[in-house]
Amino acid sequence: MKYQCESCDRLVKVEAYVLEDGALAVACPACGAWTRAAPSTSRPASPPGPASARAEERVALGGDAAAAVVPAVELAGVPSWSGVAALRVVRAEAPSALEGDPFQAPPGHCPKCVAPMREDAVSCSACGLVFANFIPDEHQPSEVLAGEWRALLEAWHDWDAHDRLLAQALLRGELAMAGRLYRLRLARAPHDAQAQRGRDEVVRRVTTAVPLASDGPSPATARKVKNVVMGSVLVVALVLLLVLAQVLRGAF
Template sequence: MKYQCEGCERLVPVESFQVEGGQLSVTCRACGARTFAGPSLAPSPAAPPDAPRPEDAKVRGGGEGAAVALPAQAPFASAPPAPPRPSATALRVVRSDAPSAVSAIPDGDPFQAPPGHCPKCVAPLREDEGACAQCGLVYANFIPEEHQPSEVLATQWHALLRTWGDWDAHDRLLTTAMGRGELAMVGRLYRLRLARTPDDALALRGRDEVVRRVTSVVPLAADGPSPDLGRKVKNIVMGAVLLLALVLVLVLSQMMRGSF
């Protein structure tokens, strides 16, 4: 079972919880925000007015058919005010087997930006400019073929659209793209999806997962060259220095022979 954190709006699995003061407390492992949920207290229905008692309907002190005056009944007491509702925020639970409220396959080409967005970075367009303020693309120079996913990625994306509610399918696509070096393209596909369906929670989660995986790979690539490469570069530099020294020795020897 998963719920949407009120702090970072991510879908977080419920791994552990606490009960504090009769309220359920869950801590988000991503941002550390705590979300509370308490029982919803519905106001108790007002008690129905008391029905007249049978003895009140009897004729008191008069003969048969005689009219007697009955004392006026006291006005009904007003219903007690409903107890206040708890102020805790209810958990929004998202189940994997629940039907998705967002259309699985939105209208339009899934590999092209919808109208009103930059065709490259999918940022909102400004009508008074001829270039994107975010990525610097000149709209007149955009070539759609240069921003198409590979055939393997395109096939898997089409298959993912048919099983959009299955997060395991998203994870398999991200793993494949990471192995093929196409995480940036998958991030663009999720942005294209969000441009058409901004409230798609799975598209938001997929985009955030792309950013997380990219930032976890970049430090590994920035650690520096491997030891084997360093040794090769060192050997090449030393060979070049020795060759230059040998040439200088030969030149000096020729100059000394010519001077005598």
């Protein structure tokens, strides 16, 4: 089972946990912070026996589900715990939703901008692409980025792996293509928290990586322009001197 840490906001696996007064407490393997679940409200809060405690542990930690931290809700007859967060189970996407080519848009989406489209549409209302003119090879990632993306899919819940891929893509000038890959992932798994975070991170890095506008030309360019201007002025001055000399010679 995985859950979203309330302290570092990472989606991590449950590796260390304890039961405190019938409530589950899990430790984040990334930052070490502890997250505690509120007591169950489906039955009276009584000390569970050994058998029921083991059953609750199996329910809490079983399956391929992910858990996200949500605020505890104060109900009548249930004491409110300060600083306690409940774990809301978020089911993982069905395997069939993630099948197919990770570099191609799934059916029902524009092959270029990955926006939803109608079945009878001949062009995309978002980017204006005429579907009959689409060339798939023009929208494929480089071999390096494609290899990094396949490796990332194997460690999808490790945000450090996402950060490394984005950093390398930025250095190679492929950040826009990385953003497209995250949109393709979201088209197949709309509730994928990692894909949403990666897409937002691409937007943030693109906006912060825009170079500052220059106040003027570079020193080398300025020297070249100055030399050209001075040369032109010198040539014009020599021509004028020759013309003046011819005029004076004709006058005398």
